[in-house]
Amino acid sequence: MAETPKPPAQATIEWPPAGRRRLIGQRISRLDGPAKASGRAKYSYDVNRPGMLHAKLVFSTQARARITAIDTSAAEKMPGVRAIHLILQPGAEVRWVGQEILALAADTEEQARDAARAVKISYEPLPHLVADVPPEQAGTERVQQLREQTEGDPDAGLQQADVIFEGEYGCAVITHCCLEAHGQVAEWNEDNLTVWASTQNVSGLAPQFAQGLQAAGIPVQASQVRVLTPVMGGGFGSKFAADTWGVACAALARKAGRPVKLMLERDHELLAAGSRPSMYARVRVGAKRDGTLTVWHSESWGTGGPSAAGTPNLPYVIGAGRNPVLPKRSRHTAVFTDIGPARAWRAPNHPQMCLITMCALDDLAAKLQMDPLDFFLKNLQYTERPEVYREELLKAADLIGWREKWRPREEALRAKGPVKRGLGLSLHTWGGRGHNSTCQVTIHPDGSVEVAIGSQDLGTGTRTVIGIVAAETLGLPLEAVTVKIGSNEYPPSGASGGSTTVGGVSSSTRDAATNALNQLLAKVAPALGVPAEQLEAREGRIQVKDDPSRNLSWKQACARLGTTPITASGQTQASLISSGVGGVQMAEVAVDVETGIVRVEKMVAVQDCGLIIDLKTAESQCYGAMIMGICYALYEEKIMDQLTGHCLNPDMEFYKLAGIGDIGELVVHMMTGPRYEERGVIGLGEPPVISPGAAISNAVANAIGVRVPYLPLTPDRVLAALEAKGGAV
Amino acid sequence: MAEQPKREKTPRGGGNGLSRRDFLKGTGAAVSAGVLVTEDLLRAQTQRTSPVVGPGPVPVTLRINGQPRQLTVEPRTTLLDALRNHLDLTGAKKVCDRGTCGACTVLLDGRAIYACTMLAIDAARGQEITTIEGLAPQEQLHPVSAAFVEHDAQQCGFCTPGFVMAAVAYLRENPNPTYEQVTHALGGNLCRCGTYMGVRHAVVEAALRGKGGRS
Ligand code: FES
Ligand code: FES
Numbered sequence: 001m002a003e004t005p006k007p008p009a010q011a012t013i014e015w016p017p018a019g020r021r022r023l024i025g026q027r028i029s030r031l032d033g034p035a036k037a038s039g040r041a042k043y044s045y046d047v048n049r050p051g052m053l054h055a056k057l058v059f060s061t062q063a064r065a066r067i068t069a070i071d072t073s074a075a076e077k078m079p080g081v082r083a084i085h086l087i088l089q090p091g092a093e094v095r096w097v098g099q100e101i102l103a104l105a106a107d108t109e110e111q112a113r114d115a116a117r118a119v120k121i122s123y124e125p126l127p128h129l130v131a132d133v134p135p136e137q138a139g140t141e142r143v144q145q146l147r148e149q150t151e152g153d154p155d156a157g158l159q160q161a162d163v164i165f166e167g168e169y170g171c172a173v174i175t176h177c178c179l180e181a182h183g184q185v186a187e188w189n190e191d192n193l194t195v196w197a198s199t200q201n202v203s204g205l206a207p208q209f210a211q212g213l214q215a216a217g218i219p220v221q222a223s224q225v226r227v228l229t230p231v232m233g234g235g236f237g238s239k240f241a242a243d244t245w246g247v248a249c250a251a252l253a254r255k256a257g258r259p260v261k262l263m264l265e266r267d268h269e270l271l272a273a274g275s276r277p278s279m280y281a282r283v284r285v286g287a288k289r290d291g292t293l294t295v296w297h298s299e300s301w302g303t304g305g306p307s308a309a310g311t312p313n314l315p316y317v318i319g320a321g322r323n324p325v326l327p328k329r330s331r332h333t334a335v336f337t338d339i340g341p342a343r344a345w346r347a348p349n350h351p352q353m354c355l356i357t358m359c360a361l362d363d364l365a366a367k368l369q370m371d372p373l374d375f376f377l378k379n380l381q382y383t384e385r386p387e388v389y390r391e392e393l394l395k396a397a398d399l400i401g402w403r404e405k406w407r408p409r410e411e412a413l414r415a416k417g418p419v420k421r422g423l424g425l426s427l428h429t430w431g432g433r434g435h436n437s438t439c440q441v442t443i444h445p446d447g448s449v450e451v452a453i454g455s456q457d458l459g460t461g462t463r464t465v466i467g468i469v470a471a472e473t474l475g476l477p478l479e480a481v482t483v484k485i486g487s488n489e490y491p492p493s494g495a496s497g498g499s500t501t502v503g504g505v506s507s508s509t510r511d512a513a514t515n516a517l518n519q520l521l522a523k524v525a526p527a528l529g530v531p532a533e534q535l536e537a538r539e540g541r542i543q544v545k546d547d548p549s550r551n552l553s554w555k556q557a558c559a560r561l562g563t564t565p566i567t568a569s570g571q572t573q574a575s576l577i578s579s580g581v582g583g584v585q586m587a588e589v590a591v592d593v594e595t596g597i598v599r600v601e602k603m604v605a606v607q608d609c610g611l612i613i614d615l616k617t618a619e620s621q622c623y624g625a626m627i628m629g630i631c632y633a634l635y636e637e638k639i640m641d642q643l644t645g646h647c648l649n650p651d652m653e654f655y656k657l658a659g660i661g662d663i664g665e666l667v668v669h670m671m672t673g674p675r676y677e678e679r680g681v682i683g684l685g686e687p688p689v690i691s692p693g694a695a696i697s698n699a700v701a702n703a704i705g706v707r708v709p710y711l712p713l714t715p716d717r718v719l720a721a722l723e724a725k726g727g728a729v
Numbered sequence: 730m731a732e733q734p735k736r737e738k739t740p741r742g743g744g745n746g747l748s749r750r751d752f753l754k755g756t757g758a759a760v761s762a763g764v765l766v767t768e769d770l771l772r773a774q775t776q777r778t779s780p781v782v783g784p785g786p787v788p789v790t791l792r793i794n795g796q797p798r799q800l801t802v803e804p805r806t807t808l809l810d811a812l813r814n815h816l817d818l819t820g821a822k823k824v825c826d827r828g829t830c831g832a833c834t835v836l837l838d839g840r841a842i843y844a845c846t847m848l849a850i851d852a853a854r855g856q857e858i859t860t861i862e863g864l865a866p867q868e869q870l871h872p873v874s875a876a877f878v879e880h881d882a883q884q885c886g887f888c889t890p891g892f893v894m895a896a897v898a899y900l901r902e903n904p905n906p907t908y909e910q911v912t913h914a915l916g917g918n919l920c921r922c923g924t925y926m927g928v929r930h931a932v933v934e935a936a937l938r939g940k941g942g943r944s
Contacts, residue, residue: 033878034870036886037893039820039861046819054814109814110803179824179832179887179921233822233887234921266825459885459922620881620927627923652825652919660915660925 012575013511015611016472018677022539023472025672027616030464031483032231032457041231044198045263047185053082053105055252055262056116057245059272060094060101063128063338063645067092067101071120075104078118080111083255085216085248093126095306096340097646098271103248105260128338130640132173132278135301135333142336143301146311152327157295161286165364169356170280171693171711172637173303175270176345177655180233182243182273183263186250193250194226197242198263200235201495202227203454203488205242212247218254229456230486236628237344238274240495267650275638276345277304279312279352280710283360291370291378293318293361296328300356301335304342308334309349316353317389317427317582318361318382326382339640339647344497346625347430347686351632351693355711358426358694363707366409372425372698373402385582389427392584392606392671396425399604399667400586406702413705418594421601424698425586428690432609432683433579434503434572435494439512441470443520443566447558449474451513452484455493455505460685461617462501468613469506473513475537476554491569499683503577506613506681511570519566524557578679583607585626585691588664589699593722596715598700600630600664603692608671610682615670622668622688629692631658634712782850789853793818794863802849809833811849812860820861820890824919831918834891834898835860841898843917861890864897873897876935882927888920896932908933 016024035041067090075081084104088094094101101121106112135143158164184197193213199205206225213220232239249262264273281300287293296315311332319326365375377393380386397403406423413420442450451470457463467483474481484490494504521532524542528535528550536545543551552560588602605622612618635656639648649655693711700718701707706725708717783804791798791811800815809826812818812835821844824832828846835844836859837852852858864871870878873896883889892915899906899914906914911932920928 029878030881030883032886033881033883034874036883036889037874037877038865038870039890039893041886042819043822043887045823046813048814048817048819108803109810110806177921178885179822179830179919180885181824232885234885236921263823266827459883461884616881620884620924623926624884624923627925628921631923651827652829653827657919657921658925659919660928661912663925666926 013514013573015510015576015680021472023468023478025612025615028464028468028478028614030461030617031467032463036231043180043231043233044184044196044229045180045233047196047261049185049187049259052185052259052261053107053252053256054109054112055103055105055249055260056112057100057248057262057264057268058102058116058119058121059268060097060099062094062123062125063097063130064126065094065123066126067094067121068124069122070102072102074120075115075118078106078111078115080107081115082106082258083252085251085255087244087248096272096338098268098340100244100248100272103245103252103262105252105256128645130337130339130645131642132303132337132640133335134280135335138335144308144334146308146332146334148329148331149313150329152325154295154297154327154329157327158286160288160294162289163364163368164284164286165360165367166282166284167360167363167707168280168282168709169359170709171278171352171355171632173278173339174276174345174632174636175638175655176236176238176274176343177270177657178234178236178238181264181266181269182239182245184246184249185259185261186253187259188253191220192224192226193220194228195246195250196228197246198232198239199227199229200239200456200458200497202229202456202486203492204495206488208242209246209250212242213250216247216251218251227488228486232456232458235458235496236346237348237497240497266652270638270650270655271647272340274343274345275305275340277309277342278302279356281314281356283356285360285364287364287368289368291365291368291375293326293379293382296326296330298330298356300330301333302352303335303337303339305339306336306341309342312349312353314353314356316350316357317429318357318379320429321382321384324381338645339638346628346689350428350430350686350690354426354428354690355694355697359697359707362424362698362701369408371406373397373406376425376427383427384429384580388582388608389584392582392608395669396584396586396604396606399606399669400588400602402586405588409702409705412703418592420591420593420703421588422591422699422701422703423586423588424695424700424702425584426691426694426698428583428687430499430581430683430687430690431579432499432503432581432686434507434577434681434683435500437493437504437508437572438491439505439508439570440491441512441516441568441570443516443558443561445558445561445563445565447555448482449476449480450482450484451509452490453493453505453508454488454490455485455501456496457485458496460501460621461614462496462505464617465502465613466505466509469509470513473510474517475539475541477540499685499687502613502683503681504572507573507576508570510576511573512568513570515568515570516566519568520557524552524560527552527560576680578610578682581608581610581682581687583687583691585695587692587695587699589696589703591700591703591718593704596718598634598713598718600696602665602667603695604667604669605688606669606671607684607688608676609684609687610679611677612670612672613681618670618684619668621684623666625688626666626692627658627663628689630663630696632711633693633696634658637712787850789850791849791853791858792855793858794860804848804850806849807845808835808847808849808852809844812844818860818862822887822890824887829919831895832888832891834894834918836894836898839898839901841895861894871897872938873900873932873935876931877927880927880931880934882924882931884922884924888918892918892920892928896935900932900936904936904939906933906936
């Protein structure tokens with residue numbers, strides 16, 4: 001995804017310098033805001049086609065079992081049932097509750113649900129493991145030790161340490177819980193398939209559908225599959241694939257000869273449509289008496305369901321720098337369980353690595369009797385960007401009032417009354433280099449402009465960013481540009497994952513718009529009597545750079561095109577983008593030591609992301625990420641029952657998200673200006689969601705004088721930690 | 730500490746004065762409550778009106794956005810499914826389908842309700858149903874919607890119509906709310922993208938402009 005794009009043919013393409021930007025970097029409302037806020041936007045879930053059937057899935061009720069029989073005879077006779085599609089055959093093994101076995105379509109949603117209930121599946125149960133246990137309790141066939149990472153001399157590092165802290169940390173499996181469930185509407189027109197899919201991957205879905213349908217005996221090629229996603233209701237890393245339900249939906253539509261809608265029910269969404277792996281670690285970390293770190297040791301493990309979820313890189317941020325190297329030894333073991341598959345969850349592995357690292361370091365600072373702010377400042381030489389983190393730490397400290405408010409752990413706990421307050425901080429990083437994107441800009445003779453990219457807007461503001469860059473480049477107001485995304489009939493663009501979209505689409509749009517403008521300037525240069533290089537597009541005019549009084553209005557200029565529009569394409573430009581950001585977050589919490597309830601009072605995020613295209617939607621990304629972070633820090637957990645193998649909370653009452661009253665005061669500060677902007681555009685979706693868990697956990701430790709080792713920081717865990725320490729004061 | 734704000738001030742459990750949360754308080758049997766609420770509503774319905782309807786599809790007339798709309802639905806069809814599947818009014822979203830998230834919020838005689846917790850046949854007694862489509866004429870934006878756009882109180886936008894409807898209903902009753910009151914009033918709606926900061930600002934500003942409740 002992050003291959004370096006080809007160098008441009010001509011002069012290196014650039015962003016306009018700071019003083020020349022009219023739109024880039026301003027606070028601009030999202031283009032699709034009115035459609036969404038008025039309920040007119042049509043999501044995949046909202047697509048109703050003439051004659052459309054409704055489909056439901058039958059999924060495994062066993063965590064691990066062999067299917068011995070599938071009896072659809074009763075369902076077939078139910079009123080309204082039009083088609084049944086087997087996803088698994090008798091004899092197949094199911095590996096989690098929620099694994100799809102078959103799909104069926106009926107005239108109404110109620111009929112489809114009745115028919116799904118009438119299907120009888122027989123199983124031969126097999127032993128399952130859904131408990132989130134350490135490797136030694138999982139059994140050898142269920143663990144895989146991944147690469148051991150060693151740097152420097154970790155044994156010498158232990159020798160050099162004056163103080164060593166040992167602790168255990170971790171966070172539970174959580175789910176994506178997109179509010180628009182996974183799913184789609186599929187419709188055939190002869191041999192051509194149209195899919196209204198709720199996807200993060202408009203340009204990449206057609207081959208997946210073709211492959212899946214071919215395997216199901218339906219011959220179709222990628223070129224015959226049209227994918228449409230004008231808007232979508234959240235993905236967070238869980239919506240890159242056609243998925244079994246996508247293929248099943250298209251197969252049902254084929255069999256029934258009618259369009260079919262198949263959206264997952266909420267329980268299925270939470271059981272099977274994506275989760276974030278757990279991660280736990282036993283850590284030993286040492287430092288000199290002055291706070292300088294000398295060593296990191298960790299043994300970590302976690303489960304991502306039936307497959308390993310990648311090797312974490314511990315420690316995180318601190319210890320990632322190369323000069324000097326922090327001696328370390330870290331080992332990770334994957335535990336395979338029957339809880340359902342993991343999917344990329346916003347900043348895969350980072351929130352977990354961040355939690356383990358920042359909490360262990362915070363505990364070490366407490367043992368050293370150091371203010372963690374000083375401790376982290378002292379060890380920034382072990383990061384990849386000490387100057388950025390220093391500036392961000394000081395800024396964040398200023399915004400939350402760290403120097404005035406921070407108290408050592410013991411002192412905070414001695415505060416009067418049951419409510420204790422504390423402060424915590426955390427550092428994070430992310431890459432965010434733009435993906436490969438292609439863009440086409442069309443300038444019509446009547447002056448109208450279209451920008452087309454086979455990308456998608458997950459709610460991050462992609463559509464608006466494209467419009468801003470095109471309008472800026474062409475010297476036009478934002479309203480003069482029509483942005484077309486959300487279809488694989490537009491020029492292909494990468495999937496929206498890993499904060500790669502903004503760099504991809506902004507640079508391909510800048511490139512395409514520049515190319516289109518150059519063609520227009522060449523056309524009108526004779527009329528203005530100067531070479532095209534001496535012309536520029538500004539404020540709705542084509543004008544001579546040194547003598548703006550010699551100009552044509554945009555409309556006049558475009559009228560000179562006669563009857564042929566200009567089309568120009570562009571692609572991701574390395575000169576316009578970069579990767580690698582640093583961010584700092586600080587949290588202030590209030591913990592009631594009698595009830596164990598944690599409340600976030602205030603959180604501050606200080607974040608860099610290079611050149612910001614739209615400050616308003618950029619800030620929204622940070623606010624949203626902090627709130628998502630509060631959710632996983634305090635509430636979210638996919639709770640599994642080892643006895644039955646079932647998930648106990650596949651619904652939104654007991655799979656808790658923060659409500660509007662749970663978030664406290666949030667402050668976002670974007671690092672902008674010189675030294676940041678010249679790096680070009682860098683993605684922002686992931687970084688601010690990484691630190692909240694660690695910052696909040698550290699704040700709770702500061703408030704109550706003891707570490708609550710695992711997220712989410714639920715009242716029972718808080719009370720148990722206090723109890724283990726011997727109660728509150 | 731830190732008294733936990735009440736999640737919801739106005740019950741939204743449908744037309745029987747039975748709020749979903751009141752109901753949960755009463756039973757403590759939350760896992761199957763989705764079904765129980767529906768049954769309870771049905772019972773209440775049959776006590777008030779005979780004859781018994783169903784189980785097959787029955788014709789009903791719903792008054793939606795000022796217009797009578799005729800449709801044929803099974804008695805168990807929720808108001809939300811009737812709107813979305815039968816009338817193509819898809820502004821109200823289906824997310825939890827059991828009265829937790831508020832994405833399906835519509836107005837019933839001006840009060841915000843969860844359309845997923847009410848049966849269509851129960852909403853067919855002449856009550857005035859307002860969906861987000863009925864807030865403003867095509868091409869125009871209700872002031873609350875406009876404030877949501879201005880304050881970027883939406884990302885993916887899937888929760889947004891529910892928030893807008895809850896805010897409209899609340900502002901009609903409480904035209905001058907404080908920031909804290911808004912925070913309490915909208916506790917019955919959930920957002921996954923994390924737009925609460927924008928929502929607070931949007932609702933307070935819509936109120937300040939004094940147009941919140943009137944369309
Ligand atoms: S869909 Fe009705 S409250 Fe969630
Ligand atoms: S904006 Fe996406 S769920 Fe609220």
